[in-house]
Amino acid sequence: MNEPRAGFIGRAVERKEDYRFLTGAGQYTDDVELPRQTYGYFLRSPHAHAKIVSVNTEAAAKAPGVLAVFTGKDFEPVGGLPCGWLINNLDGTPMKEPKHAVLAAGKVLYVGDHVALVVAETQAQAKAAAALIEVDYEILPAVADTATAKGAGTAVHEIAPDNVCFVWGCGDKAATDAAFATAAHVTKLEFVNNRLIPNAIEPRAANAMYSRADESYTLYVASQNPHVERLLMTAFVLGLPEHKVRVIAPDVGGGFGSKIYLYAEETALVFASKRVGRPIKWTAERSESFLSDAHGRDHVTVAELALDKDGRFLALREHTTANMGAYLSTFASCIPTILHSTLLAGQYTTPAIYSEITAVFTNTAPVDAYRGAGRPEATYLVERLVETAARELKIDPAELRRRNFIKTFPYATPVGLTYDTGDYDATLEKAIALADVKGFAARKEASAKRGLLRGIGYAAYIEACGIAPSNIAGALGARAGLYEAGEVRVHPTGKVTIFTGSHSHGQGHETTFAQVVADKLGISMDDIDIQHGDTGKILFGMGTYGSRSLAVGGTAIVKAIDKVVAKGKKIAAHLLEAADADIEFADGEFRVAGTDRKKTFAEVALTAYVPHNYPLDKLEPGLNENAFYDPTNFTYPAGTYICEVEVDPDTGRVTIDRFVAADDFGNVVNPMIVEGQVHGGLAQGIGQALLEGCVYNEDGQLVTGSYMDYAMPRADDLPSFVVETVKGTPCTHNPLGVKGCGEAGAIGATPAVINAVVDALAHLGVRDVPMPANPHNVWKTIQAAR
Amino acid sequence: MRVALSFNVNGKAIAAEVEPETLLSTYIRENLSLTGTHIGCDTGQCGACTVLVDGRAVKSCNVLAAQVQGSEVTTIEGITPDDGSMHPMQAAFKACHGLQCGFCTPGMVMSAIDLVTHHPHGTDREIREGLEGNFCRCTGYQNIVKAVAQGAKAMGV
Numbered sequence: 002m003n004e005p006r007a008g009f010i011g012r013a014v015e016r017k018e019d020y021r022f023l024t025g026a027g028q029y030t031d032d033v034e035l036p037r038q039t040y041g042y043f044l045r046s047p048h049a050h051a052k053i054v055s056v057n058t059e060a061a062a063k064a065p066g067v068l069a070v071f072t073g074k075d076f077e078p079v080g081g082l083p084c085g086w087l088i089n090n091l092d093g094t095p096m097k098e099p100k101h102a103v104l105a106a107g108k109v110l111y112v113g114d115h116v117a118l119v120v121a122e123t124q125a126q127a128k129a130a131a132a133l134i135e136v137d138y139e140i141l142p143a144v145a146d147t148a149t150a151k152g153a154g155t156a157v158h159e160i161a162p163d164n165v166c167f168v169w170g171c172g173d174k175a176a177t178d179a180a181f182a183t184a185a186h187v188t189k190l191e192f193v194n195n196r197l198i199p200n201a202i203e204p205r206a207a208n209a210m211y212s213r214a215d216e217s218y219t220l221y222v223a224s225q226n227p228h229v230e231r232l233l234m235t236a237f238v239l240g241l242p243e244h245k246v247r248v249i250a251p252d253v254g255g256g257f258g259s260k261i262y263l264y265a266e267e268t269a270l271v272f273a274s275k276r277v278g279r280p281i282k283w284t285a286e287r288s289e290s291f292l293s294d295a296h297g298r299d300h301v302t303v304a305e306l307a308l309d310k311d312g313r314f315l316a317l318r319e320h321t322t323a324n325m326g327a328y329l330s331t332f333a334s335c336i337p338t339i340l341h342s343t344l345l346a347g348q349y350t351t352p353a354i355y356s357e358i359t360a361v362f363t364n365t366a367p368v369d370a371y372r373g374a375g376r377p378e379a380t381y382l383v384e385r386l387v388e389t390a391a392r393e394l395k396i397d398p399a400e401l402r403r404r405n406f407i408k409t410f411p412y413a414t415p416v417g418l419t420y421d422t423g424d425y426d427a428t429l430e431k432a433i434a435l436a437d438v439k440g441f442a443a444r445k446e447a448s449a450k451r452g453l454l455r456g457i458g459y460a461a462y463i464e465a466c467g468i469a470p471s472n473i474a475g476a477l478g479a480r481a482g483l484y485e486a487g488e489v490r491v492h493p494t495g496k497v498t499i500f501t502g503s504h505s506h507g508q509g510h511e512t513t514f515a516q517v518v519a520d521k522l523g524i525s526m527d528d529i530d531i532q533h534g535d536t537g538k539i540l541f542g543m544g545t546y547g548s549r550s551l552a553v554g555g556t557a558i559v560k561a562i563d564k565v566v567a568k569g570k571k572i573a574a575h576l577l578e579a580a581d582a583d584i585e586f587a588d589g590e591f592r593v594a595g596t597d598r599k600k601t602f603a604e605v606a607l608t609a610y611v612p613h614n615y616p617l618d619k620l621e622p623g624l625n626e627n628a629f630y631d632p633t634n635f636t637y638p639a640g641t642y643i644c645e646v647e648v649d650p651d652t653g654r655v656t657i658d659r660f661v662a663a664d665d666f667g668n669v670v671n672p673m674i675v676e677g678q679v680h681g682g683l684a685q686g687i688g689q690a691l692l693e694g695c696v697y698n699e700d701g702q703l704v705t706g707s708y709m710d711y712a713m714p715r716a717d718d719l720p721s722f723v724v725e726t727v728k729g730t731p732c733t734h735n736p737l738g739v740k741g742c743g744e745a746g747a748i749g750a751t752p753a754v755i756n757a758v759v760d761a762l763a764h765l766g767v768r769d770v771p772m773p774a775n776p777h778n779v780w781k782t783i784q785a786a787r
Numbered sequence: 788m789r790v791a792l793s794f795n796v797n798g799k800a801i802a803a804e805v806e807p808e809t810l811l812s813t814y815i816r817e818n819l820s821l822t823g824t825h826i827g828c829d830t831g832q833c834g835a836c837t838v839l840v841d842g843r844a845v846k847s848c849n850v851l852a853a854q855v856q857g858s859e860v861t862t863i864e865g866i867t868p869d870d871g872s873m874h875p876m877q878a879a880f881k882a883c884h885g886l887q888c889g890f891c892t893p894g895m896v897m898s899a900i901d902l903v904t905h906h907p908h909g910t911d912r913e914i915r916e917g918l919e920g921n922f923c924r925c926t927g928y929q930n931i932v933k934a935v936a937q938g939a940k941a942m943g944v
Contacts, residue, residue, distance in 0.1 A: 015881055015882065015884075016881070016884070018889070019880070019881040019886060019889075020873070020881070021889075022886055022888075022889025022892050023863075023867075023873060023877040023880055023881060023886065023889075023892060023893075023896065024823065024863065024864070024867040024873065024877065025821070025822065025823015025824070025862065025863035025864050025867070025893045026823065027823075027889050027890075028822075029822075029825070029890065031822075031826070032822035034820075200924055201888070201890075201924055202825075202827045202833060202835055202888070202890045202891045202922055202923065202924050202925075203825070203827065203888070203890040204826075204827065252888075252889065253888065254825070254827075254888045254889065254890025254891075255887075255888040255890060255924050255925055257924065284826075286829045287827065287828035287829045287830065287833070288829060506888050507887035507888030507889070507925045508887070509887070673884050674884065676884075677884045677887060677925075677926060677930060680926055680927035680928075680929045680930065681887065681924070681925045681926050681927045682927075683927055684924075684926075684927030684928065685924070707828075707829075707830050707832075708828055708830050708832035708833065708922075709830055709832065713832075713922055713924070714927075714928075715918075715919050715922065715928075716914075716915040716916075716918040716919060716921075716923075716928040716931065716932065717912070717915040717916045717918075717919050719915075719927060719928055719929075721911065721929055721932070722927065722929060746927075
């Protein structure tokens with residue numbers, strides 16, 4: 002199966018990485034045990050907001066096995082954890098950016114905030130000693146609620162007395178307001194996009210070691226982007242020499258955004274490892290994950306859609322209050338802004354859009370990107386409005402969408418993006434066929450006979466993936482370009498190692514990337530190894546998030562392959578005594594055009610390294626190339642999802658009867674992996690709609706702090722999905738024509754489910770159901786309507 | 788006060804003294820260095836630490852090492868053949884793309900083996916209910932359900 006010339010691109014090749022995962026041979030951070038290992042435990046704040054009057058570590062320091070205790074004082078000389086994206090206020094002033102100390106100094110700002118690090122011989126000793134630390138807190142009133150945080154009377158940070166981090170706007174306000182003034186119909190909704198806790202099943206973990214021998218540090222960390230971790234940690238926080246710090250992200254057990262960021266824990270461990278002189282390991286307990294992993298979503302929104310009498314969209318405007326939590330996490334500020342407001346055109350020709358975002362600080366865990374990051378919130382907003390408008394205007398929801406679809410490309414939206422290509426009718430019609438929409442009325446009748454209310458909901462989503470275009474990102478406030486790097490190392494025998502700056506934590510890069518390389522070089526997949534996640538091996542990388550790996554990281558590899566082939570042609574030309582321009586490369590062979598004179602890829606590779614006969618006057622030996630790729634635009638995957646639910650009016654229980662997804666991801670390298678990515682995304686999107694919801698009480702205590710309280714989707718909560726990737730519109734600006742598929746499911750599923758639930762209850766006058774639409778919330782909605 | 792303990796792990800006899808509070812999961816990972824058994828939570832919910840104790844799936848974080856006295860414990864390493872091949876259930880997970888990041892996978896496979904051994908010929912719905920004690924955040928479970936049915940067939944149950 003893995004033989005060359007099989008045409009790997011487009012085939013459902015089984016994954017190369019699976020054997021180690023299936024046999025327990027994977028190596029995750031907690032599996033790494035270093036010589037003379039010690040263990041760290043973080044004492045966390047039990048209060049949402051308090052002054053630290055004093056910290057007494059004497060007893061802890063003397064406890065059995067304890068090697069060192071660190072507090073906020075130790076970290077006063079170093080920098081804070083930085084935010085990578087500057088957002089300016091409407092008046093041009095910069096966002097409020099309070100210092101995010103590694104360990105809290107003076108004040109704790111959320112339950113779970115880091116107060117002290119205890120290092121001991123065993124994990125149990127470190128934990129026991131932490132209980133001996135005496136902290137005298139002066140408890141302050143907490144700000145826990147997103148909607149009322151602004152001007153709450155208590156300031157989370159002194160530099161933001163009204164708790165506002167920034168007020169940012171996007172689009173043409175005057176044109177939008179003018180369009181609303183003349184609209185035949187306005188649909189308005191107010192809703193909350195519920196706060197979520199990412200919950201990768203591998204808890205965050207780190208293991209840091211300092212070597213006196215060469216004054217170097219090694220950090221193993223469950224991270225989606227080890228190079229970014231290293232850059233931020235060395236240059237902005239600890240002031241360490243970057244070349245003396247190696248960051249390894251080995252097998253990582255899921256990320257979904259939560260492992261992008263530079264966190265306090267690994268930073269503290271690196272700092273402490275030199276003082277302790279031994280490696281220090283920390284692995285989060287799940288309760289720590291709930292408290293301290295960056296959370297997602299948490300928007301409070303008022304949104305309006307203006308339509309003419311024929312149902313054509315004239316304008317959309319919205320105001321969102323976005324919760325940043327207690328500190329600005331690494332990408333926090335760009336999520337409700339750059340990754341949210343710019344997607345508000347959706348798949349539609351809405352000519353005028355204005356979005357205004359008020360970002361607030363609260364005494365809750367930091368909020369940052371979680372699967373989809375801003376785009377699920379945008380799609381939810383647009384698709385809830387569209388479906389509600391359809392109902393109000395008594396237009397079929399599919400027809401209303403068709404009427405407003407963008408049909409010519411490239412298309413410049415009024416919110417800053419230019420879609421290169423798409424075919425939204427294709428995915429809508431495919432979804433309608435797969436879902437048997439024609440049979441809905443009969444099914445609804447059948448449900449009614451059983452006392453159940455059936456509803457159908459659509460969502461036509463669009464996503465902007467492949468984040469970078471570095472110049473665009475820079476103009477929008479990114480403090481770094483978002484290039485990706487790839488290196489192709491051809492060994493003397495023609496075997497190939499690929500070094501990629503992307504990081505796989507479930508996405509299957511070791512297979513997908515190898516499929517691409519095998520096709521391009523005409524060699525066996527077995528002769529290709531994909532290396533990722535180690536700053537000691539890989540030149541650079543911006544990592545994996547935003548469904549960018551294949552579109553950006555994959556393209557960097559393709560560019561490096563092009564260089565390898567170009568050099569290989571010169572070597573072959575020399576060996577074949579032909580002109581460079583006469584050499585063709587195909588199916589793993591360099592051939593003199595129009596002849597049968599040829600050299601295999603392996604022969605050229607051997608010549609490159611151990612030649613007897615080599616054009617040394619013209620060419621360096623070796624066959625190792627690297628490339629950086631910076632895309633010229635985002636990619637724009639899109640699709641339509643249709644969900645059908647049954648609601649039990651007596652209990653409020655929602656059951657998904659069918660869920661259909663039709664996606665356009667452009668070209669697809671491995672359809673099996675792509676389908677798996679959609680399944681996982683759908684589960685998370687449905688989880689948000691029906692099950693998951695992070696709750697803080699008014700004192701800022703996390704109420705949903707364990708799997709007993711936070712409803713994770715289990716196998717029996719979900720239906721079997723019908724997923725089809727249409728023969729799509731390839732991306733026009735990357736050589737693979739790929740768009741990205743990792744987040745689509747999480748973006749499109751949530752509004753499809755809620756639209757279906759609302760449809761089931763619409764006859765009662767219900768216009769909205771709060772998420773999660775669990776039995777409690779649905780039952781209350783039904784009662785309120787009756 | 789340490790507790791004397793003798794039991795079998797993956798067919799090998801273990802004789803040890805453990806602290807009474809040592810969890811089976813901790814003993815497997817730290818004392819035996821069998822790191823295929825993963826810890827994903829602290830409330831017995833996620834199932835990543837599932838092993839077989841005398842042929843039944845058990846969440847090893849919910850059992851004290853001292854409780855398995857005289858038992859046969861099987862971990863993911865124990866069902867893996869030495870020759871580089873895989874157990875039929877492992878092979879089915881690979882063929883059906885029933886795993887992504889791999890972290891929940893060993894526990895999921897062990898639960899699946901128990902499930903199909905004791906409840907063969909389950910419908911998709913029954914398989915979903917049978918796997919209710921194992922979280923997966925990556926796959927949406929659909930391919931896991933497919934894998935379990937296919938693995939059961941391959942196991943001949």
